Amino acid sequence: MSAPSPMDAAESKPSAHELWKITLGELDEKMGVKIIEESVQRVVATMPVEGNRQSFGLLHGGASLAVGEAVGSWAAVIHASTLGKTAVGVDVSATHHRSAREGQITITATPIHLGGTLTTHEVLITNEAGQRLCTLRITNLLMRRHK
Template sequence: MTTAEEIAEFARANMGALNERMGIELVDVTPDRVVATMPVEGNTQPYGLLHGGASVVLAETLGSVAAALNAGPDRFAVGVDINATHHRSATKGTVTGVATPLHRGRSMASYEIVISDEEGRRVCTSRITCALLARDPNPQG
């Protein structure tokens, strides 16, 4: 059986190449709240502003980890829909994303992700929906 702590530890240890390249770091991982940071530097568009796609990557990471925590040991989470509203630009420092649940069902879970700058100003609001799929009890290796 997989516990929430085991899933959180797995997520921290296996962020994946894109998240590592973008400098995303998980800060707090619980079933009710997942928090991560990301540097603005290295994740900007040509005008020096935080790239909107970088915000979406941060949001999808947070929502997917949160959904995995809530999926349970016999299921896994896959994103099926994400949207983002970009409220203001960030040009330096670090942004912080916080994912909180909107709906946690047996087969679907939705999360709101709020991304803020170092002054606590909202940079982006995102929403993700993940399907919670059954794990194959006899995977082919």
Template sequence: MSDKFTPHPLTEELLAAGIPTEIHAILGKHGVGALVTKMGIVFTEMSAESMVATMPVESNTQVTGVLHGGAHVVLAETLGSFAAAFHAGPGSKVVGIEINATHHRAASTGLVTGTATPIHLGRTLTTHEVVMRNDAGQRLSTCRITNMILSN
């Protein structure tokens, strides 16, 4: 029998996205997903009370040079879904059933920081408010996402 440690197959992807090693097994089979990687989303805080990640404006802009509105929603859905999965725990799957977004201000440079905070953490549904801010701390957009928890 070997005492060698076998790394998780998605370790590199998970670490690049800021996912702490102790959470790798929970995200196991799926990692963070190709879109999270393409958008440059990196998690900086993961807890039941707050899920935080950053995303660069660069490479996520519309033709006018400002952050694409859909990029705001991608960041919000990523944070809300990960927060719901964190709440649901191992052995559960979450699926988004509703999301909305209000855009308040444009961003053309820097990093956007999204913070998901729970509005409702139930047995079968979660709802999170996700606020995106620029480097100066100004609110760029506000999203609300509701996820359904499916038990395996």
């Protein structure tokens, strides 16, 4: 087992800054998003398929991107808050693997990289059977928080 790198030590230091708490936006509320878990290491939310379908009765790909970007950005802002900063999205990409017609999806964001300037998160969207519907990767720029 190797010793932790200086970067690992810096990322694990306790912070004097208060963790940001997720607040749903208007679109999140309209889509029926519910927060299940929120921390620097993992943000989990759920969303119903009903009300978020396209004209062929399938979960709308745009709904998957919207909720995935929201959850990934929330994860970035939670990390940024430990540094007294905020985060803004600079890149998001997604691959749709399968769709859903009903039920509830789970959206889980986990960090790939938690830096002082950039964060990158993987966001998995799964159905109730645990099957992967969509994989997103989102990168956020950390910025000074304006009051």
